[in-house]
Amino acid sequence: MERPLLVYTTFPDAASALGIGEALVRERLIACINVLPGMRSVYSWKGAVEHGEEVAAILKSRTGLADALSVALKARHPYDTPIILHLPVAGADADTAAWILAETGLGGAVSAADRGA
Template structure:
């Protein structure tokens, strides 16, 4: 069975995160996108230290969709250099893994 994969990204606001998330779920690139608003960020950007308000999005997908999902996310992402991190899953409840595979076309 193909393993689940979590993809972590940050976005400027909840509306953007939900719109991108819905598109990726509709395209079956992700089974679910969790949007966590209210994050405060401190980061280095082009030689300066910046602060900003962002939201985190955690996308639940499968390993075989890592590249297509990343490409689709990057194409929709408003940031010049979006953060897209693949977080391998070392273990998952079998029912959860089966649901992710089924919702992303991996159980065909």
């Protein structure tokens, strides 16, 4: 069975993060999005050092949706080159893993091996 996957990305504001997150939940590409406002960023972009205010977002999904999720996120994202980092999950509480898998289209029990225990 598949493992949970966390995806880290950033958005210019909470409204865009929540709107895109809701669309991805409705499409069952993610089970949840956590939006963390108030982040300040310093980054290099096209040869210049930039400063900005953003929100961080953590999306909860599963490994089998990684590519489809990236495509859907890029298609909706307001940034030209959004940060999309797949963070594999080494282990998860069985109930948490089962919820993520169920909400993204895979129901059923999750074994200890599947959840990394």
